[in-house]
Amino acid sequence: MTTPLSYLSSAGPAAAPLTQLAWGLGGISVAVSVIVAIALVWGIWRRRPAPPAGGSGLEAGGPPGAGMAWIYVGLGISVPVLAACTVWTLFVLGEVMHPASKPHLTLQVTAHQWWWEVRYLDPVAGRVFTTANEIHIPVGEPVRVVLSSPDVIHSFWVPKLAGKMDVIPGITNVTWMQAATPGRYRGQCAEFCGLQHARMAFFVTADSPAAFNTWREGQLAPPPPASANPEVAQGSALFAARCASCHTVSGTPAGGIVGPELSHLASRETLAAGTIPNDTQHLNAWIADPAAVKPGVLMPKVPMTAAERAQVVAYLQSLT
Ligand code: CUA
DSSP: OOSTTOTTSOSSTTTHHHHHHHHHHHHHHHHHHHHHHHHHHHHHHHOOOOOOTTSOSGGGGOSTTTTHHHHHHHHHHHHHHHHHHHHHHHHHHHHTTSOSSOOSEEEEEEEETTEEEEEEOOSSGGGOEEEESEEEEETTSOEEEEEEOSSSOEEEEOTTTOOOEEEOTTOOEEEEEOOSSOEEEEEEEOSOOSTTGGGOEEEEEEEOHHHHHHHHHHHHSOOOOOOSOHHHHHHHHHHHHHTTTTOBOTTSSOBOOSSOOOTTGGGOSEETTTTEEOSHHHHHHHHHOHHHHSTTOSSOOOOOOHHHHHHHHHHHHTOO
């Protein structure tokens, strides 16, 4: 129940009714399987009575229609149970359709092969920012999630916080999530979308309102300028020359939108959509050969010497 992707426990009002439904329908399914298994064993054990001596053998089954009572009993039990399950499911779907109060925060989430782009919308244009794969939300309030995909069908799923919602090219789907308790909740693409579907994870961190505001202001601020540290400065120049056509770092000329925004990469805990931890060794290995970490990944292997790569890593790690 405490495994990160288990939907048998939940941590918010968008997921709680689904958890109850999952337990309820699961319990009913188990009960039906057990009853059928018992009836089957009983039927085998009971056997037909031996046919009378000299009979044709057909008499043992009784007169035509003798077994129909069991069909009526079965229908009489299963039809009301199935009808109740349908009504319960529809009721739950209605319950999780909309949050109890209007969300103040809207996230525009774009699913890419194989990572998540997350844009924090704001009525003030200068307060919009973009991040990737790690979402922060304030605890205790609903968050609206607007979903789109430029490539194939994905599915946005944070089992502890909300049910699945498909992300379909050409269609904008809207869902919401809410965390009742602070914590870090794992999300996962739940629709097969190609080679790295399984490594299209993300995390939702539910912060106290104060911690959320601190995080948000940190993301809004441009990253610290390439410092006096010569390694970082050299890494910054290398990044601008070799990486900037795909990645954005705010406050710098790097403005590529093909890959994830990296303005505050060092504030994230994982790389490559939850695939590896964000530390020096893994970051270095990822840049050296992305396809070795994530076969099929669209990020190319950019030619660099080991010394140059170390400088780029130092620069990326300065983006706090
Ligand atoms: Cu994206 Cu599976």
